[in-house]
Amino acid sequence: MYDLILKNGTLINEGQIFESDIAIKGNRIEKIASSIDAESKSIVDLNGKYVIPGLIDDQVHFREPGLTHKGEIATESTAGLAGGVTSYFEMPNVNPTTTTNENLTKKFQLASTKSVSNYSFHLGASNTNIEEIKKADIHQAAGLKVFMGASTGHMLVDDLDALDDIFHYSPLIVVTHCEDQKTVERNEQLFHEKYGEGVSPEHHHLIRDVESCYISSSLAVGLAKKYDADLHVFHLTTEKEMELFSAGEADQKKITAEVCVHHMYFNNSYYAELGNQIKCNPSIKQESDRQALIKALLENKIDIIATDHAPHTWEEKSRAYIEAPAGLPLVQHGLQILMDLYHQDVLSLETIVEKTSHNIAKRFQVKDRGYIREGYYADLAILDHEKPYEVSKDNILYKCGWSPFEGHSFKSSIFMTIVNGNIAFQDGMVSKNLPFGMQIEFDR
Structure with a gap:
């Protein structure tokens, strides 16, 4: 029976x-x-x-604890069900930040009574928590998230000695957000001087530009090679960065790469219509970058597709460009975005499955899931x-109640x-x- x-x-x-x-x-x-x-x-x-195997989304922000006006574990995992997502790894930039093993354990306890899909969490790095990182349980945390660029929750890791220690000693896969903060701040100053209050979403990809991404991702790759560390680079956005990565099987590489659905779908021409709705970090860039990301994915230089689901309220997104937060809700519609690319003969069904389930299971050594x-x-x-x-x-099932795909x-x-x-x-x-x-x- x-x-x-x-x-x-x-x-x-x-x-x-x-x-x-x-x-x-x-x-x-x-x-x-x-x-x-x-x-x-x-x-x-x-x-x-x-x-197909249920999707394992290795990069989501469900906003709990502390930011639950934007989203909750219950609401966002439910939205994921409507998108075929059966498992997720969630991010540490909540309040309080998940930068201690005690806070990590508390998040697991929280999810056990709220999440309607399977869950894990990334421990978060800071400039000062190397001792917590050394004590991390490799059977508990999915990975160690390092924000090598500004983040919600003041988790920027910009101390080079701290980064050295992280790549040297982390027992977990180091997963990174790569943008060079000094380059971004310099660009922000230049655009503010030129446009004043007229700085708009259409400038976003020029402020958080190709160079800011490349400087940071090349630093991460260099540190991983120096210490023979396990590195997985999240949400790549530029053609230039593709030279940093090699083709191969996801479980045969120590340095792997990821692209998100919105960077495969949108280019900078969409800012005129959607504005802050598609403001995200790292930014959506030019069509040539979008095409390069898809090419690298098909060549197995990019190993994993995720959403970086990052909900904010409509009120927050309706603010002036400078004040509006970065991120967009995607976990409910990520698979449908990929299926649109399938219908356009851009992606095969086999590739979609490999990059959204098999390779996450391989790279993070997930037990009995992904196939x-x-x-x-x-x-x-x-x-x-x-x-x-x-x-x-x-x-729309997101707690924030909106999507750039409405209509x-x-x-x-x-x-x-x-x-x-x-x-x-x-x-x-x-x-x-x-x-x-x-x-x-x-x-x-």
Whole structure:
């Protein structure tokens, strides 16, 4: 007796596309076969819909504790379900910051009673917490987040001695936000002198420019090579930075790279229409940069795709450019963005799956997730790839209540999301009385 059988799915997994049934018992996949005819508490006929591993988003800001007017673990993990995200790694720039192991443990305790999907958290670095970093439990934290550029929560690490120690001693994968703060501040001064109060979102990519990114990312790569450290560089945005990274398998490299969905979708021409809605750090840059990021992804220089989901209230985003915070909500729509790129023949289904689930599991050594395999947790996203989906106020699940995609019609819909064997989202509706997600385990 199974708990759930999915019939007639089109599975995309480990570089293959094939027709199959899936049988689930408890929270795990029990059987994968061309035809499963057995008793089950529930049977769903997928009629050929695409079945992929649930997304593991390794870079989200859910804003709890301390910034819950923007988002909460409960609301944002729920929004993720509607986007096929079954697991996430969340960021340390909350209040209080997750720069101690005690605060990290408290966040895990918080998520255990709030998150409807599976969770882990990055420990945060500062200029002064190297002793906390040395004591980090490699089986608990996903990685060590280093803001080598300004961040919410005053977590900028700009002391070169501190960076040396971090790359030398961190027992965790070092994951970085790379922008050179001095370059950014110099550009801000130049644009303020030239435009005064007229500095606008259309200047954002020129203030947080290519050089600011390259200086910082090349420093990170240099330090990783110096200390033979594990480095993963988040949200790359420039063509120039691609020369810093090598092609290869994600689990065979000590230095890996990531791109976010918005940097693959938007270019600087969108600032005129969307303004602060797409103000983010590092910035959305030129079309040539966007194309270079996609090329590097296809060449396996870039290993992972994430969202960097970063909600702010509409009131905050409506302020003047200088005062508006950076970041945009994306966890509900990231997979649909990628599917639009699939429909444009930019990305293959196999590539989307590799970069949003397999490679995160490989790089961070996630236990029993990230693949459709017998014995693995039943974390699945099911796509109706031919059913359009229009974003509207009525179906946005972010606590902030807005999206830069409002009014946009994506070419594909998320039909169902399964977390630990439970149908968590189906046909536009989040399931009621969902069990909480599980803390992600690591094989390290």
